[in-house]
Amino acid sequence: MRASDRAYAALHADILEWRLSPGDVLAEVEQSARLGVSRTPLREALTRLVADGLATPHTGRGVVVSTVSLTAVADLFDVRLPLECAAARLAAHRGDPAAFSALAGEFGAAARLIDDDGRRPDYYALVARLDDEIDAAARNPYLLRAQRPVRTQLARIRRLARDDTARLLASAREHEQIAVALGRGNADLAEASVRVHLHNSLEHLLAPRAGASTP
Template sequence: MRTSERVYSALREEILEGILAPGAPLGEIEQSERLGVSRTPLREALSRLQADGLVAARGGRGLVVAGLSLEDVRHLFEIREALEVKAASLAAQRRDPAVFEGLRDELRDAGERLASEASRDGFYALTARMDAEIDQAAANPYLLAALRSVRAHVARLRRLSSDDESRLREATQEHLLIVDAIIDGSPTMAAHATELHLHRSLASILRSVNAADPEEIPA
């Protein structure tokens, strides 16, 4: 793996996991020393992260981890709805039912073990795998490329609501509705179930940030 690729992956993971919080400075000297690399691959990595929308220039401070405003969140969910609803609909038409039957069993089991942090981490990994299987079943490389870009930002929003156990249990049922519709080969129901899930997810995030600074939402 090229050094710039390794640095990009490391910084991206730290941003998505919240280790590098919104507004955190990304000075070249400090980051190159911390990561043990020269400034050239670091610049390449930061340039890619800026193109992803995860890093932004801030006057007088150089590059910083990008924040997410309420307007950003709403815009993100608008594009999520367009892309994910279509992906679920296509997946219902083109799926291998056995794949989604296995996911359904895993979702049911995961939903019963959400009290511990380890179980929540497993649930997040499972829903990410579900997204990947839907993408693969949809079999549209252009749609997949667009979704890959959006999901980097979606991952940053997870901490705003997903650690609420009651919301996680609701989300489990919503994911099961999506999977059931895909197994049944119903594009209309898969689309409706996905739209419902996104609507409730957005409402949960907006409730979670109600008492926070409305202009800068932490990931």
């Protein structure tokens, strides 16, 4: 693997997992020394991070990790909603119904994955498989490109929200509904299901949680 790829992957993970906080400056010499690569591949990694929207260049001060706040969540969902709806519609028309029906069945039995803390990763993997199946079924590279930065930012924010069993159980039912609609090739129902899911996801993200800073 190329050194620039390693540097990019490391910085990408550091930002998404909040080891690097918004406002942190990514000095070239410092980071190149930390990651064990030279400045040239590190610069390429920084360029890619800026393109991803994870960092912003500051003239004379290098690049800094871009800020992301809860107010940004609403903006992100304003973009995410139409994109995911479009993807769902395309997937309903172009996708393989059998694959989505199978996923619907798995979501129907997902409660046991959520209840068992040790199998939580299996549930997240199942969600990822549905997302991937939708992406593949939509067959639209431009849609994927448009979704990528939004998903990256949301993945960063999601780290702030703790896992909530009740929400996950509801989420599983919502995902099941999406998969069922796609399994039947019903674009209208698929879009409606996505709208419901994203609405509830946003409400959960914005709702004050027990243990959060605001009591």
